[in-house]
Amino acid sequence: MKFTEDNIKKYGVILAVLGLLSLLPNLWLMEFRGEESLRTIVAFEMLKNHSFLQPLFLGDYYYNKPPLFNWLIILSSFVFSWSELTGRIVTIISLGLTLIVIYNMYVSLFKEKVGAVFAVLSYLTFIDILFFYGYLAEIDITFAFTVSLFFYFAIVGFLRKKNLYILLSGLATAIAFLTKGLPAYLYFGLTYYSMIFYTRNFKFLINP
Numbered sequence: 001m002k003f004t005e006d007n008i009k010k011y012g013v014i015l016a017v018l019g020l021l022s023l024l025p026n027l028w029l030m031e032f033r034g035e036e037s038l039r040t041i042v043a044f045e046m047l048k049n050h051s052f053l054q055p056l057f058l059g060d061y062y063y064n065k066p067p068l069f070n071w072l073i074i075l076s077s078f079v080f081s082w083s084e085l086t087g088r089i090v091t092i093i094s095l096g097l098t099l100i101v102i103y104n105m106y107v108s109l110f111k112e113k114v115g116a117v118f119a120v121l122s123y124l125t126f127i128d129i130l131f132f133y134g135y136l137a138e139i140d141i142t143f144a145f146t147v148s149l150f151f152y153f154a155i156v157g158f159l160r161k162k163n164l165y166i167l168l169s170g171l172a173t174a175i176a177f178l179t180k181g182l183p184a185y186l187y188f189g190l191t192y193y194s195m196i197f198y199t200r201n202f203k204f205l206i207n208p
Contacts, residue, residue: 005114012117019124020096023135028085036137040087043073068178069139087137094142095134099124101145105152109159139180146176147187154188158195158204 032040038057045056046067055062055070072090080086099120106116123129133140150172157165169188176184196204 008114008117012121016099016120016124019121019130020092020099023092023095023130027088027135028083030084032084033136034138036084036087039069039137039139040073040082040084043070043077043087044082046070047074047077065139066178066181068175069142072142073137084137088135091133091137091141092135094145095124095129098141098145098148101148101152105148105156108152108156143176143180146172146179147184150176150184150187151191154191155195158192159199 042055042057042062045059046052046054049056052071052074053067055065055067069090073087076086076090080089102123103116103120106119107113110116124134128134129141150169153165153169153172156162157169173184173188176187192204196202
C-alpha cells in the first residue's frame with residue numbers, strides 16, 4: 001500500500017484513538033494506586049459538603065493542591081457513578097485533548113501534518129503515559145494538558161504575533177495554576193523569557 005500524507009494522517013488518527021481506547025478496559029475494576037483514592041475522596045467530600053472552593057479530606061481542610069482536578073472529578077460524577085472510573089476518565093479525556101493540542105501546535109509551527117501525527121503517537125506511547133499516568137486518577141496528565149495549551153498559545157502567539165493567543169496563554173496559565181499551583185508560573189516566565197532572548201525581541205517586555 002502506498003502511504004500518502006492523507007493516509008498517514010488517517011491511520012495516525014485511528015492509532016491514536018485505539019491507543020486511548022486501550023486505556024479504558026477494566027478501569028472501574030482495578031483498585032486505586034498511589035494518590036488516586038485521595039483525589040477522589042477530596043472531590044466526593046467537596047460535593048457532599050458543597051465546599052467547592054475549599055478542598056476537604058476526611059472533614060479537614062486540604063491545602064496541598066488547588067481544586068480544579070477535583071472539580072473535574074465532580075463533573076464526571078454526574079455522568080459516571082462514583083467508582084474508580086469517575087476520576088480516571090478525567091485523565092483519559094485530558095490525554096485526548098493534549099494529543100489534539102500537540103497536533104495543532106506542530107502543524108502551526110512547521111506546516112507539516114505527517115510530523116504532527118508522529119509527534120502525537122510518540123507522546124501517546126511514552127511508557128509513563130501508556131502504562132501508568134495515562135489512565136490513573138492523578139493530576140499530572142490534566143496538568144500536562146493545561147501546560148501544553150499554554151505552550152501552544154504562548155509560542156504560536158509570540159512567533160506569529162497573535163495578541164489574542166498571548167492573552168489566552170495567560171488564561172491557560174491561570175487554569176494550570178488551579179490544577180497544580182506555582183509551577184504554572186514557572187513555565188510562563190521561563191517560556192517567554194526564553195523566546196525573548198532567542199529572538200532578541202526585547203521590546204516585548206514593555207509591550208502592553
